[in-house]
Amino acid sequence: MVSLPQILIKRPEVDSFYTFSTVELPEQYCRGLACFASRSLNEKIFSKSKVQIPRTYCLGFCYAGPSYSKGYYKRPIIDIKTKKSVLLKDIVKDRIYDIEQYISLDGLSALKKALNMEPIDIIKEVKESGLRGRGGAYFPTGLKWESAYNQREEERYLIINGDEGDAGAYIDKVLMEDNPYLVIEGALIAAYAIGAKTIYIYVRKEYPFAYETMKKAINEFKNKGLIGTNALKGRSINIILEKGKGSYVVGEETAMINAIMGLRGEPRARPPYPTELGLFNKPTVVNNVETISNIPWIIKNSGKSYYELGFNKSRGTKLISLNNLFNKPGVYEVEFGISLNEIVYNIGDGLKNNLPLKMLIIGGPLAGPILPNELDTKLGVEELRNINASLGHGNIIAFSNDTTAFDLLYEIIDFAAYESCGKCFPCRFGTQSLLSIVENAKKRGYFTKEESNSIERIARVMKSQSLCGHGVGTGDAVLSIINKLRDEVVK
Numbered sequence: 001m002v003s004l005p006q007i008l009i010k011r012p013e014v015d016s017f018y019t020f021s022t023v024e025l026p027e028q029y030c031r032g033l034a035c036f037a038s039r040s041l042n043e044k045i046f047s048k049s050k051v052q053i054p055r056t057y058c059l060g061f062c063y064a065g066p067s068y069s070k071g072y073y074k075r076p077i078i079d080i081k082t083k084k085s086v087l088l089k090d091i092v093k094d095r096i097y098d099i100e101q102y103i104s105l106d107g108l109s110a111l112k113k114a115l116n117m118e119p120i121d122i123i124k125e126v127k128e129s130g131l132r133g134r135g136g137a138y139f140p141t142g143l144k145w146e147s148a149y150n151q152r153e154e155e156r157y158l159i160i161n162g163d164e165g166d167a168g169a170y171i172d173k174v175l176m177e178d179n180p181y182l183v184i185e186g187a188l189i190a191a192y193a194i195g196a197k198t199i200y201i202y203v204r205k206e207y208p209f210a211y212e213t214m215k216k217a218i219n220e221f222k223n224k225g226l227i228g229t230n231a232l233k234g235r236s237i238n239i240i241l242e243k244g245k246g247s248y249v250v251g252e253e254t255a256m257i258n259a260i261m262g263l264r265g266e267p268r269a270r271p272p273y274p275t276e277l278g279l280f281n282k283p284t285v286v287n288n289v290e291t292i293s294n295i296p297w298i299i300k301n302s303g304k305s306y307y308e309l310g311f312n313k314s315r316g317t318k319l320i321s322l323n324n325l326f327n328k329p330g331v332y333e334v335e336f337g338i339s340l341n342e343i344v345y346n347i348g349d350g351l352k353n354n355l356p357l358k359m360l361i362i363g364g365p366l367a368g369p370i371l372p373n374e375l376d377t378k379l380g381v382e383e384l385r386n387i388n389a390s391l392g393h394g395n396i397i398a399f400s401n402d403t404t405a406f407d408l409l410y411e412i413i414d415f416a417a418y419e420s421c422g423k424c425f426p427c428r429f430g431t432q433s434l435l436s437i438v439e440n441a442k443k444r445g446y447f448t449k450e451e452s453n454s455i456e457r458i459a460r461v462m463k464s465q466s467l468c469g470h471g472v473g474t475g476d477a478v479l480s481i482i483n484k485l486r487d488e489v490v491k
């Protein structure tokens, strides 16, 4: 592993990039979109988030929102709504407390099997499964691994992305808190397959319990000799747990690579892609927590069995998380192909207090809205793209009539401007310009024709010219809201 000169670590120009770099987290009130959508359930709590500095965008208590860090929250509902469970079957009733319990549930058998396979055969199995990255881009996982495997460089890295910054998402949080052993087993198999000797697991600071459960589990793996010198069939493996410092953009994989290297967490231009030139300029695979948690099942049951679940280009099962406006907020395992109607009314049991559903936002604050007349759409990556929405990480936020289209635009633009890293002009300038237009129009509650023309022009430039998905997504989300709810926002 390349060790960094001390000068690169803890420089003020690096620390100043982050919201929470040097501070232990004070009591925080969540300002994330999921708590915003549920604010009618407790206006007093949500209003505190509006005056808090620094802001907190998502504590992962979206099932209890509006939320705050010192509130007591039970585990969310965790349930299986598919004929075969890949991810949740061992944690529906309670979490897994130690590695022995995990082993008693057939844990580690996939790792054992994988270590008796050739790395290229593991990659073949993952390719056959049709698994695509659950972090939001849905790139085929097997192809990503193959690309790193094929590099000439001997030194390679694996990063597990547990930053889960999208409001409404607490899927990775549940996996890391309730079954960190599954995450680590998947990561060890991936590292063995691609030939990485070091794994970084990056957990957001706003998830202190997930950080602790991951830390404890890593130590248990070490004590069992499953991490360390010669642990992977004669190959050494090390796991380093990284704590986030407060930045939405660091969830983007190239920004995360910079952050781990002790640099400012700004995205890099691609190409080159991380699998060619990633962490410390070595081939690097970045995988999301949920993605990697599918791996043990695929190795145990075969890629073909995984491919049999799901539909069209979206294979396998998917975890979804519902915000507190639903009668039954929680994390559910579903099969791709289920309709949004079924999710809203059968799984989520409709909205609290019989509130009417105005719209859904799936996949984070920078995804387009889905209107009630689009609920027969099936859950799938391409199917949601076809209605100008996105699947993202599978986090589903319901909104009722108390949120106008203008309110929504304001929240999204305010969030995007606050979190923009400022590296590229279209996003740095674009988010601030959008914010000033929307702030001017705030008292009116709608845009004039000139304002909406300007907004659409800026959003189009951001969508086509920004360096990373933050600026692109902001442009996209703004255009999608204006297109779908034009009558409400433009007068």
Ligand SMILES: Cc1cc2nc3c(=O)[nH]c(=O)nc-3n(C[C@H](O)[C@H](O)[C@H](O)COP(=O)(O)O)c2cc1C
Residues within 6 Å of the ligand: 132, 133, 134, 135, 136, 137, 138, 139, 141, 161, 162, 163, 164, 165, 166, 248, 249, 250, 251, 252, 253, 254, 286, 287, 288, 289, 291, 292, 468, 469, 470
């Ligand atoms: C602004 C931005 C934020 C992101 N945040 C996350 C995140 O919190 N967690 C995550 O897994 N992926 C996030 N991603 C996607 C990652 O860049 C990357 O695609 C993913 O970690 C790759 O893993 P996968 O192939 O398993 O999905 C983000 C992307 C962007 C543009």
Ligand code: SF4
Residues within 6 Å of the ligand: 249, 266, 267, 419, 420, 421, 422, 423, 424, 425, 427, 428, 466, 467, 468, 469, 470, 471, 472
């Ligand atoms: S799009 Fe925004 S967040 Fe991404 S690099 Fe540019 S300024 Fe930074």
